[in-house]
Amino acid sequence: MDDRPKILIVDDERLNLNVLSDLLRQDYKVILAKNGNQALERVNTETPPDLILLDVVMPEMDGYEVLRRLKDNDRTKDIPVIIITALDSMQDEAKGLERGAVDYIRKPFHPPIVKARLKNHLTISRQRKLLEGLANLDGLTEMPNRRSFELALEREWRRCMRSGELLSLAMMDVDCFKQYNDNYGHAAGDDVLKKVAHVLLSEARRPGDLSARYGGEEFVLLLPETDASGGRYIAEKIRVMIADLGIVHEFSSAGQVLTASLGGVTFFPSTGSKPQDLAIAADSMLYEAKRRGRNQVLWTDLTV
Structure with a gap:
């Protein structure tokens, strides 16, 4: 059984998908989506991803709309999303963070930075889940409280x-x-x-x-x-x-x-x-x- 963290990469450019996939495949279970609709399909499964790398500029449905839909869904709202984009304005960065993204990575990618940020956010997410689990369990019986x-x-x-x-x-x-x-x-x-x-x-x-x-x-x-x-x-x-x-x-x-x-x-x-x-x-x-x-x-x- 592959128990590595699952990463969903969403980008409409095949080159970017290949670059990130090759960078992360050794340490993570990587899933790819080439547009917003496909991303939402990949997320709404019995085993959703542990983290999402989401491109902003995509046809039909941009990354901000995908992010909005993720945060409006009880099943997906807590999945950490990192925005990946070539846009470099402070307004664009703020827009993603205000909508619930946990971080921003700019293109072109710098592999050590990408890996470090993924590792940090997965650690934070895992610790939060552990704390939530403890808060929702009865200490004596270890069943829900x-x-x-x-x-x-x-x-x-x-x-x-x-x-x-x-x-x-x-x-x-x-x-x-x-x-x-x-x-x-x-x-x-x-x-x-x-x-x-x-x-x-x-x-x-x-x-x-x-x-x-x-x-x-x-x-x-x-x-x-x-x-x-x-x-x-x-x-x-x-x-x-x-x-x-x-x-x-x-x-x-x-x-x-x-x-x-x-x-x-x-x-x-x-x-x-x-x-x-x-x-x-x-x-x-x-x-x-x-x-x-x-x-x-x-x-x-x-x-x-």
């Missing part, structure tokens, strides 16, 4: 509202977890949360699915484009898998082993509602599941 869930909920809400798709959400509590901590110790409690997180992560399999630690012993499961029967099925499977762990809990009112309660809701996002409405509805179902004796799944279908 509440912040990550809230960002995903906003994103999926907008996407489903545009496409007319439904959205399902489940909230889950580990039953009588305080009693478990009080009697078996916090180290044992932490171990339980890790095992529960593993169960949730194993069931959030599709690219749009997300399981996260919401706080304490509470977890969430976001299921885009999943109807009520599908959401309920996954929630029930998780409930059974947690009980089947066989973790002894003599101090639980729900049984002799550790169990979980889940409440879920299926919803059509619309302009008359907001993402928080979905979370409130799921939390209400979770509360009712706990009130009825715990270790069960309650689900409501608000699409009918």
Whole structure:
């Protein structure tokens, strides 16, 4: 597997493409595009480039318009773009930087400068991704945290509202977890949360699915484009898998082993509602599941 950083070079002149490709091919996986439309096609894939070298002067769609479209797309807005151009005015340089480019390289190319700038910006980008990853992960379970869930909920809400798709959400509590901590110790409690997180992560399999630690012993499961029967099925499977762990809990009112309660809701996002409405509805179902004796799944279908 080629795990080298992927560089997209966009230029309408074959000579420039060849020069940059020959310069970088040894250290990077190089992809070429000869115009703006081709560049956008190359970027909108499952494995987008790690950095883009973008020419400004191109026919039909210039580099500034390509840059604008990249920055307007949530999937591509964080890819660092370095402008490459023969233009040498300060206004042209400012124009690219103001639109989101991270740097400017002028033609003719000086190989040591090109290599040094690419290396520096790839390092900065990698460090930023690491920091963002840490900020979005729960320190104990190493699964997405509440912040990550809230960002995903906003994103999926907008996407489903545009496409007319439904959205399902489940909230889950580990039953009588305080009693478990009080009697078996916090180290044992932490171990339980890790095992529960593993169960949730194993069931959030599709690219749009997300399981996260919401706080304490509470977890969430976001299921885009999943109807009520599908959401309920996954929630029930998780409930059974947690009980089947066989973790002894003599101090639980729900049984002799550790169990979980889940409440879920299926919803059509619309302009008359907001993402928080979905979370409130799921939390209400979770509360009712706990009130009825715990270790069960309650689900409501608000699409009918």
